[in-house]
Amino acid sequence: MTIKTVVFDAYGTLYDVQSVADVTEDAFPGYGGIITQVWRIKQLEYTWLRSLMGRYQDFSVATRDSLIYTLRSLGLQYDDDAFARIIEKYLHLDLYPDALTALSAMKDRKLAILSNGSPGMLNALVKNSGLDRVLDATISVDAKKIFKPSPKAYALIEEVLNVPPAEVLFISSNPWDACGAKAFGLNVAWIERVTPEAMALACLESETLPPLTMFKILRTQMDELGFEPDHRIHSLSELPALVSAQRS
Amino acid sequence: MTIKTVVFDAYGTLYDVQSVADVTEDAFPGYGGIITQVWRIKQLEYTWLRSLMGRYQDFSVATRDSLIYTLRSLGLQYDDDAFARIIEKYLHLDLYPDALTALSAMKDRKLAILSNGSPGMLNALVKNSGLDRVLDATISVDAKKIFKPSPKAYALIEEVLNVPPAEVLFISSNPWDACGAKAFGLNVAWIERVTPEAMALACLESETLPPLTMFKILRTQMDELGFEPDHRIHSLSELPALVSAQRS
Numbered sequence: 131m132t133i134k135t136v137v138f139d140a141y142g143t144l145y146d147v148q149s150v151a152d153v154t155e156d157a158f159p160g161y162g163g164i165i166t167q168v169w170r171i172k173q174l175e176y177t178w179l180r181s182l183m184g185r186y187q188d189f190s191v192a193t194r195d196s197l198i199y200t201l202r203s204l205g206l207q208y209d210d211d212a213f214a215r216i217i218e219k220y221l222h223l224d225l226y227p228d229a230l231t232a233l234s235a236m237k238d239r240k241l242a243i244l245s246n247g248s249p250g251m252l253n254a255l256v257k258n259s260g261l262d263r264v265l266d267a268t269i270s271v272d273a274k275k276i277f278k279p280s281p282k283a284y285a286l287i288e289e290v291l292n293v294p295p296a297e298v299l300f301i302s303s304n305p306w307d308a309c310g311a312k313a314f315g316l317n318v319a320w321i322e323r324v325t326p327e328a329m330a331l332a333c334l335e336s337e338t339l340p341p342l343t344m345f346k347i348l349r350t351q352m353d354e355l356g357f358e359p360d361h362r363i364h365s366l367s368e369l370p371a372l373v374s375a376q377r378s
Numbered sequence: 379m380t381i382k383t384v385v386f387d388a389y390g391t392l393y394d395v396q397s398v399a400d401v402t403e404d405a406f407p408g409y410g411g412i413i414t415q416v417w418r419i420k421q422l423e424y425t426w427l428r429s430l431m432g433r434y435q436d437f438s439v440a441t442r443d444s445l446i447y448t449l450r451s452l453g454l455q456y457d458d459d460a461f462a463r464i465i466e467k468y469l470h471l472d473l474y475p476d477a478l479t480a481l482s483a484m485k486d487r488k489l490a491i492l493s494n495g496s497p498g499m500l501n502a503l504v505k506n507s508g509l510d511r512v513l514d515a516t517i518s519v520d521a522k523k524i525f526k527p528s529p530k531a532y533a534l535i536e537e538v539l540n541v542p543p544a545e546v547l548f549i550s551s552n553p554w555d556a557c558g559a560k561a562f563g564l565n566v567a568w569i570e571r572v573t574p575e576a577m578a579l580a581c582l583e584s585e586t587l588p589p590l591t592m593f594k595i596l597r598t599q600m601d602e603l604g605f606e607p608d609h610r611i612h613s614l615s616e617l618p619a620l621v622s623a624q625r626s
Contacts, residue, residue, distance in 0.1 A: 178426040179554050179603060183527045183561050187604075195602035203599040279431045306427050313431050351451040354443035355427060356435075 133317065133376045135293045136236055136369070137269075139278075139302035140245035141223075143321060144366075145255060149224035150216065157212040158201075165200055172196035174306075177246055177277035186275040188248040193220060221254040225261070232366040233264045236373055242267040244287055244300070246277045267291060279310020287316070299373060301366075305353040312357040319372065320359035322350045381565065381624045383541045384484055384617070385517075387526075387550035388493035389471075391569060392614075393503060397472035398464065405460045406449075413448055420444035422554075425494055425525035434523040436496035441468060469502040473509070480614040481512045484621055490515040492535055492548070494525045515539060527558020535564070547621060549614075553601040560605040567620065568607035570598045 141147050147170055154169075155162020173196040180186055194217060201208050233241055241264060245252055249270045256262045269290050271283040278284070287298055295315040302308045308320040352358070361372060389395050395418055402417075403410020421444040428434055442465060449456050481489055489512060493500055497518045504510045517538050519531040526532070535546055548564040550556045556568040600606070609620060 175423075175426075175554070176601075176603065178423075178430055179527060179558070179601070182426055182429050182525070183558050183603070184529055185561055185604065195604075199599060199602045202602075277430070279427060281432055306423070309427070310431050313433055351447060353424075353427070354447045354450075355424065355431070356433065356443075 132297060133239065133299045133373050134297040135240040135242065135287075135291055135299070136373060137242045137244050137287055137291075137298055137300045137316075139300075139304060139307050140243050140247055140252065140255070142323065143301060143303045144225060144229045144243070144261070145223040145259070146226055147223060150219045153216050153219045157208070157216055158206055161204060161206065165204065165206075168203065169197050169200045172199050174304075181277045181280060186277075188272050189246050189277075190248045190251055193217065193251075221251060222258050223255060225259045226366060228366040230260065230264070232369050233261070235370040237264065239373065240266045240291060240293070242269060242287070242291060244269045244271070244278075244284070246271050246283075248272055278307055279313070281310075281314045284311055284314040284316060299376065301369065305351070306355070308359045309353050309355040309357040312359060313355075317376075318359040319361040319363055319369070320352065321363050321366065380545060381487065381547045381621050382545040383488040383490065383535070383539055383547070384621060385490045385492050385535055385539075385546055385548045385564075387548075387552060387555050388491050388495055388500065388503070390571065391549060391551045392473060392477045392491070392509070393471040393507070394474055395471060398467045401464050401467045405456070405464055406454055409452060409454065413452065413454075416451065417445050417448045420447050422552075429525045429528060434525075436520050437494050437525075438496045438499055441465065441499075469499060470506050471503060473507045474614060476614040478508065478512070480617050481509070483618040485512060487621065488514045488539060488541070490517060490535070490539060492517045492519070492526075492532070494519050494531075496520055526555055527561070529558075529562045532559055532562040532564060547624065549617065553599070554603070556607045557601055557603040557605040560607060561603075565624075566607040567609040567611055567617070568600065569611050569614065 138144050148166060151162045151166040154165040158165060173192055176192040176196050177189065180192065197216060243252065243265060247255070247270055249272055252268050252270055256265060256268050267290060269286050271277055271286065273286060274282045276282050288294060298316050299319060300311040300316040301319045301321065302311065303321040303323040305320065308318050312318045363369065363372065386392050396414060399410045399414045402413040406413060421440055424440040424444050425437065428440065445461070445464060491500065491513060495503070495518055497520055500516050500518055504513060504516050515538060517534050519525055519534065521534060522530045524530050536542060543563040546564050547567060548559040549567045549569065550559065551569040551571040553568065556566050560566045611617065611620065
């Protein structure tokens, strides 16, 4: 098998969605951690639920609605300025520190993003982070009006880049995304990072439970959806060697 | 508007999914609460993800797979007997105490369940709890090989019972289910009960955060999916009067 194209999930894989925590903590002191985690869990839920209901709205709507849900569920009052400042951070998420180096080392392959993000959100994010200089394409599921892990979303890779699934390596830190890509027929590398659910629990338990329990809950865990990624990595810096090895 | 048919969600609405906590606590002392909550969250996620992936397997598979995920994510070892005892409880969930009285008081209407449960799980549950004596039908989404909140699932009510959506009152405690039913065009009553997410947080935070914060996190919260239920109730015992009032 030759990997000609490397396609990345964006949120949680190249960009650290946890990096909104400074802004949420600034707006709601003491609640930054729990807002960040509940927000991410609900943001994903809303993409799946709207897709299944046949009521697609783009990712900016899911992102706003899930933040509203989160603040209301925590009983927090907010004004429009504070809300706008938090949402704005989603266009300026931190790149993971190893992202730019890893992508630059694979410039002999076609490099792209396939993301649930709306075209407007993704274009701003890619430009603000400088990834526009190394990426060949930024693909939004918005063209299909349905979110990952629908196979219609993953089909965009071949449709836009004109490469068959067997020649694509797809990278995601999101277990459900890795399973969806595998079910579709892509080669998949899963980056084991801590999930928002685990972070949410850790936020609340750090002072109550013994370290061993906390460690256990903090473990990442592949989803049980009947699919396994082809590769498990812990950092984007492992990718260039992995891709080269697949080529031989 | 005349309500001729009252249709209930099963899990969390008529049957208390929290009632597995005794069995999980017995199998894993100290972890009963957190297992129960994480299991429920992942069980729902797996129904949505499998539906969206086009990889439907029935609810018994989602229920088993999500329990496996939960135990692994908590780093808990288990044997087949302990696993089987926990799963078996799903066929013997406790009825909410007000369920049988409320349903019996509406016997002049057609009464049914529409549930994500597999036919085998639902038939056992309805028989074991005695609801087979008051229900006219138990409808499983399995006939459509897709889970709620897909509109295909809610369409089963008319197809099986031969009543148009305008004459149906649908009752669910699950916010996403209430939104899905409303988006489809049913009349909807939402029972405000505590969500598994809130319970999961409460399990872990009860000894750390002040009571006010805990109360805030424990609040139920309607989802922000662009739909609102027609009625909000706190107990099934409010239903007979609500249904009668709609008839006039």
